[in-house]
Amino acid sequence: MKTIRLRAKRSDEAKKALPLPFSEPEVPAADQTESPAPVKVRTEPRRRETAQTLAQKQREISVSEFFLKNRHLLGFDNPQKALLTAVKEAVDNSLDAAEEAGILPDLKIEIEQLTEERFRIAVEDNGPGIVRSQIPKIFGKLLYGSKFHRLRQARGQQGLGISSAGMYGQLTTGKPVVITSRTGPNREAHHFEIVLDTAKNEPKVLTDTTVSWDVPHGTRVEIELEGLYRKGPRSVDEYITQTAIANPHARIVYKPPKDDVIIYERTANELPRQPIEIKPHPYGVELGALIKMMQDTKARSLKAALQTDFSRVSPRVADEICAQGGLNSAKRPSRLDPQEIEQLFQAIPKTKIMAPPTNCLSPIGQEQILAGLQRLGAEFTTAVTRPPAVYRGNPFQIEAGLAYGGNLPSEDLVQLMRFANRVPLLYQQSACAIFKATMSVDWRNYALSQAKGALPAGPCVILVHMASAWVPFTSESKEAIASYPEIMKEIRLALQECGRQLAVHIRRGRRLAEEHRKRSYIEQYLPIIGEALQNILDLSDRQRQQAVSTLENILERSRKL
Numbered sequence: 001m002k003t004i005r006l007r008a009k010r011s012d013e014a015k016k017a018l019p020l021p022f023s024e025p026e027v028p029a030a031d032q033t034e035s036p037a038p039v040k041v042r043t044e045p046r047r048r049e050t051a052q053t054l055a056q057k058q059r060e061i062s063v064s065e066f067f068l069k070n071r072h073l074l075g076f077d078n079p080q081k082a083l084l085t086a087v088k089e090a091v092d093n094s095l096d097a098a099e100e101a102g103i104l105p106d107l108k109i110e111i112e113q114l115t116e117e118r119f120r121i122a123v124e125d126n127g128p129g130i131v132r133s134q135i136p137k138i139f140g141k142l143l144y145g146s147k148f149h150r151l152r153q154a155r156g157q158q159g160l161g162i163s164s165a166g167m168y169g170q171l172t173t174g175k176p177v178v179i180t181s182r183t184g185p186n187r188e189a190h191h192f193e194i195v196l197d198t199a200k201n202e203p204k205v206l207t208d209t210t211v212s213w214d215v216p217h218g219t220r221v222e223i224e225l226e227g228l229y230r231k232g233p234r235s236v237d238e239y240i241t242q243t244a245i246a247n248p249h250a251r252i253v254y255k256p257p258k259d260d261v262i263i264y265e266r267t268a269n270e271l272p273r274q275p276i277e278i279k280p281h282p283y284g285v286e287l288g289a290l291i292k293m294m295q296d297t298k299a300r301s302l303k304a305a306l307q308t309d310f311s312r313v314s315p316r317v318a319d320e321i322c323a324q325g326g327l328n329s330a331k332r333p334s335r336l337d338p339q340e341i342e343q344l345f346q347a348i349p350k351t352k353i354m355a356p357p358t359n360c361l362s363p364i365g366q367e368q369i370l371a372g373l374q375r376l377g378a379e380f381t382t383a384v385t386r387p388p389a390v391y392r393g394n395p396f397q398i399e400a401g402l403a404y405g406g407n408l409p410s411e412d413l414v415q416l417m418r419f420a421n422r423v424p425l426l427y428q429q430s431a432c433a434i435f436k437a438t439m440s441v442d443w444r445n446y447a448l449s450q451a452k453g454a455l456p457a458g459p460c461v462i463l464v465h466m467a468s469a470w471v472p473f474t475s476e477s478k479e480a481i482a483s484y485p486e487i488m489k490e491i492r493l494a495l496q497e498c499g500r501q502l503a504v505h506i507r508r509g510r511r512l513a514e515e516h517r518k519r520s521y522i523e524q525y526l527p528i529i530g531e532a533l534q535n536i537l538d539l540s541d542r543q544r545q546q547a548v549s550t551l552e553n554i555l556e557r558s559r560k561l
């Protein structure tokens with residue numbers, strides 16, 4: 001004890017005696033950078049920054065400060081999009097939570113317009129609720145969530161969604177997020193008002209009470225924010241319609257700002273298959289992630305780490321990877337030096353490894369897509385679910401659906417509905433693999449017209465869904481899917497299959513229309529021909545009727561149906 005204290009003392013004193021590298025007089029940073037406003041011809045050389053002056057400016061940046069400045073990264077770059085993003089984040093969470101708890105989701109979505117630019121949104125679910133102690137961090141801290149550290153198909157991922165929506169609301173209106181949540185009928189319903197301290201990225205609780213609530217279990221989130229409500233292709237209305245199509249097991253009650261309540265009844269009474277959590281496949285791992293995995297692993301040898309932390313690595317495959325990289329399979333993973341990890345990284349793609357398991361996927365399913373599309377009032381619908389495939393070690397599955405005719409507008413280009421893990425993607429269409437793959441299909445083969453470099457035209461809606469434990473989005477705001485060749489190929493195959501069904505329908509339709517036209521000629525002109533024949537040949541009425549029916553038979557037989 002004594003020696004330790006002594007040593008500590010000595011080192012403190014030693015520090016004091018040493019000339020410190022930062023011991024120059026402290027000048028406030030502002031004095032050194034800001035020159036007086038009027039522009040003068042400079043006579044002496046400009047004062048440059050030194051390591052010392054720069055050192056004074058270094059400051060930690062909290063994630064919330066970062067995202068506050070870069071809110072476009074999270075989808076809050078303009079008021080219309082901000083309104084949509086806030087609703088979307090809350091709805092994604094409600095659907096995820098209900099499904100994870102094995103509950104058929106029942107959602108209420110309300111948008112109340114307070115002034116021209118100010119709205120209050122409320123999203124209520126019948127999910128499992130949130131335990132009281134977790135509520136502040138979930139809604140008042142960025143990068144806090146239950147989904148980031150697992151590989152499982154879900155709508156949310158980064159733990160950024162709902163807290164960033166709350167932060168945007170707070171920034172634009174100064175109002176806290178209001179949460180009511182209850183975990184069971186015998187538990188209290190907790191009511192919170194929370195703001196986010198952006199300098200610290202920590203929640204500040206303004207209200208924490210219990211209330212009486214007629215909902216047995218679930219969560220209600222209310223956010224006041226600046227926004228813009230518009231109808232049309234990228235509206236909240238469109239987002240909700242598409243959400244109902246891709247989630248036929250959910251019942252959604254939606255109250256838009258001015259119009260009446262819209263109810264989307266569920267068309268499927270069963271929950272989608274519960275996706276299973278998987279471990280990463282070696283083919284998909286990045287070098288940085290590999291370094292971290294080797295540091296964090298509980299396994300004592302490289303061989304064991306490969307087997308336990310990755311999917312599809314058997315003892316034999318682990319040996320092969322080590323041999324391929326010239327590595328000692330018994331070495332402690334945390335002792336691997338950067339060179340060795342690099343060797344390991346290089347060895348993985350050279351080793352043959354079985355494709356990842358696909359039970360982590362939960363597609364919508366052909367029948368459910370058809371049921372969803374039928375909501376559109378089309379005359380023809382078709383859908384296909386492709387078998388699972390793999391990009392960079394990540395399993396994924398593509399589904400496509402197509403609705404044609406009926407109530408759909410015929411003059412325009414087809415409407416393309418894009419989904420990732422059942423979430424509609426409404427922005428950045430042209431950057432998305434789904435759009436690019438749809439354009440690359442020659443739709444003229446399938447009886448639709450298509451101008452060069454454009455989507456096909458016609459009374460048609462095309463739906464594409466990608467399900468994956470890791471959807472490769474092109475940015476944090478999750479708007480477009482990256483164009484990996486494997487993904488593009490699967491989308492094309494799915495679309496071509498739908499296209500073939502459509503072509504059969506359209507061509508049959510055209511033939512029927514032709515038949516109908518011919519039949520109407522027969523019905524229109526045969527009686528007149530009968531009368532003419534009667535006049536020329538001086539036939540009785542009976543003979544005229546016989547002649548007409550004989551002619552009718554001959555003509556009918558010559559028509560091919």
Ligand SMILES: Nc1ncnc2c1ncn2[C@@H]1O[C@H](COP(=O)(O)OP(=O)(O)O)[C@@H](O)[C@H]1O
Nearest residue numbers: 093097145146147156157158159160161162219
């Ligand atoms: N309505 C809800 N019901 C139950 N849990 C919720 C709800 N909303 C959010 N959560 C929990 O809060 C976490 C953080 O949500 P969020 O910030 O949107 O991040 P993410 O969805 O990406 O994980 C979620 O992972 C989930 O565990």
Ligand SMILES: [Mg+2]
Nearest residue numbers: 093156161162
């Ligand atoms: Mg979320």
